[in-house]
Amino acid sequence: MAVDESRADPVEDKSWISVTINGSKQDYLVEQRLSLADFIRNQVGLKGTHLGCEHGSCGACTVIIDDRAVRSCLMFAVQSDGSSIETVEGLAIDGVLSPLQESFQANHALQCGFCTSGFLMSLVARLREGPIDTESEAREALSGNICRCTGYSGMVAAILEQSNSIQGIKENS
């Protein structure tokens, strides 16, 4: 059956969702076709999550949902109903960089910084699963994201430095 597209109104369908973003829970009325990335950026107003490809390949839009690293360009906002979302804005506490962020700066692991949020969120999720001890593990952890500026060496160094320091803390405690 032919649909009369000229009468189509793509904005008529909206739904309420309840999500916890960086620890704060709130209800939002969202268009059903709104991507999670656009929701986080434009409706919640957290612009640190970036869109690099919008087809799930570059990883710039990675956020953590219920402890899993997820590409927010491949999900609809409505699918996040009831979940807990962490974005790059939640990593530093009261303006103090997290150890991983500090390691990124110290090791020149970022240049233009556009892809950085996605790398950080992928790595935060990965490091919660366990330490990264070797260069090949570090590269594996990075391989879901694309960076065009750095050649990844600084990120590999940052991860190993960070993982070693966590290990060090554990061993000393």
Place this chain on the structure above:
Amino acid sequence: MSQISEIKENLTVTNIGRGMIRREDPRLLTGQGKFIDDLPFSDFYEAAILRSPHAHARVVSIDTERALKLSGVIAIYTAADLEPIMKDLPPKVSHPKLNYQIRLPMVKEYANYVGEPIAVVVAENRYIAEDAVDLIEIEYETLPAVASTHAALRKGGPKVHIGSESNVAVHIIQKAGDPEAALKTAPHVIRETFKITRGGGHSIEGRGVAARFDPITQQLTVWDNTQAPHYVRQMLATIYGMTEDEIRLIAPQDIGGGFGPKAQFYGEEVVIPWIVMQMKHPVKWVEDRWENFISATMERSQTHRVEVGFDEDGHLLVLKDVFEHDQGAYCVGLQVPTITMSTLPGPYVIPNIHSELISCYTNIVPTSSLRGAGRPQAVTVMERMMDRIAEHLGMEPAEIRRRNLIQPDQFPYAVGLLFRDGSPLTYDSGNYPALLEGAVDRIDIVKFRRDQAEARSQGRFLGLGLSMYVEGTGIGPYEGARVRLTNSGKILVTLAASPQGQGYETVYAQVAADAIGVDIDLVEVRHGDTSSIPYGQGTFASRVTATAGPAVWEASELLKSDLLAVAASLLKCDVSSLALSGNSVFIESEPERRVLLYDIALVSNVGRHGMSVPRDLPIAIERTAYFKPVQAVYSSGISAVIVEVDPETGKIEILKSLLGHDCGNVLNPMIVEGQILGGHAHGIGNAIYEEARYSEDGQPQAVSYLDYALPTAIEVPTPELFHVFSPSPLNPLGVKGAGEGGTIPVPGAVANAVEDALRPFGSRICELPLTPERVLRAIYDHD
């Protein structure tokens, strides 16, 4: 690793040469960057663009009626609605012999590549705008397309532009010496054909333009993540018939990578601000990845037919290279192929050179500069031939290079050709033997050959590739910097050029702090706003360190002399008795007699309303300098890679990668290394992975990262780096560009290494990138 030669006598350098961590990082690490799509344009309409689905077609009719009825659509513009701005977008670099084809901001009648903009939809948001794009009905008359230089040159074949007689854009020959005679008399002459295919810039942030028009001030403000804000402003002023002061062009504080494509000028940049003035409502357009694949300029596709003549000892006598360059549908600029022409001879003494360019139009998105800008192709060709000469004479590839290098005492060295900046190709400084021997020592070639032989006996195939280059950087015409004592007693450095990740806010604070002698924490650097400094050129061609660097240095020196003069007046002493450090100027022998920068600002900037000041007291402490280089300054380097090739799968594994680099004095070694490492990854991509393939009818076959392989952390090894320091005598900092050197030699080195690995098979590596398919064909599918 840093070693800064004396920049100026009696100068204490405290910041320059230090690998200071970047001031930019905290905001970027916390999601507080200010990229164009992150700016609070909440009341802006959003645009989406309908692009040609055909490589070559006549637009017969456009029907926007259904699209306009869609709820939330504000307006739709096609070329017919934009007659006043349907003006030529001229090439950046042209040539008197260019067969020029006009490039308009949008398609007027003929679409000449897939991706060329045809209509712009303005809507309440991008979702609705994209819906409306799908509802626009266009009738096309498709035409035969030309999708390679080979097809472009075919006699009687279709033409890229209807009505043109030839697909050749320009045919240029440059010669040094007498190459024809030398080819006849050379004891040995060998020939080969090499093909390098298209690849893209792939900044992870796409292009973007937003604009607002203020009817009260009549000022048009344009936000554009361009590499060249003043260039875009000038283009817009010319096309719109406005003065440059009526347009404020802002390159956002953070730009998500550039790599060349963002230094070009596009139709979208003309159309969006113009629409804003027509609609009297702000609009933004941000490119998505699909658009970036089909409409941002690309590079690299060239086919070279090269001959080299040499004597029994391997000394080069003559180089002749005739190459086809794929210009794409329009000539956005001839910089890439002209750079290729002049990059060919590299670090070698070659008495006779014939460099011939046949640039062709094709029905593919135009090509233009992309990290390396014509050099990776030239270096691949030359370095492949150096290896072939070595093979021909049964010599080690390092030895053949050693015998032909320009020696350190031969500078300035005139090659005999012209460079892209219009000046003679004269290398200012360098130490090419130090680069070669640095690599040879670190690789230990004798040991490698033993390992290679042993591996072969076990059915494993290892190869070593070397590749050297010389790169013209720091080109003109000028770059500017403004340095100001702020009223609160701090130093504000304003750059005309804007960065895309190169850390200008850090590096130029280092330069200004050292030139003035102040505490670096008092120095702030801003950039990318044409309302803050009247003239500039932009960030491209590895030029900013060697142009803006000296401009910051010179403006800061002028500012310092003002600061000292004010202090001398206030302290009633001679300038020569003064010193400057921290936040104050003091009498060296009586440090307690001092004035704060803040006091100087109060006296000379703020002043006392209506009161006179002493005649010799400098006022309004702000200095602007424009540095005008006399010619390019030449960086150089070497890449060495060891690979293992799997003859079953065609997979190339890089076992070792080494880069030697010489960009003169290094302002911030951490940032320079970052540039080299990032460039190296791009070079690995060009060597093995990245390929923007097109079908014979000009349809792009790679329009997502599922079919265009950008290297990840798995594919890019960390190279070993070493530096050679040959300061340029042509600027006060002794610096040269470092933005592209990591990319340029790598494809050639990888190709050399793969052919070396596959020598037992008699494989010939003549085409890049070295995908598994090409490697397997090189092994099994040759005579």
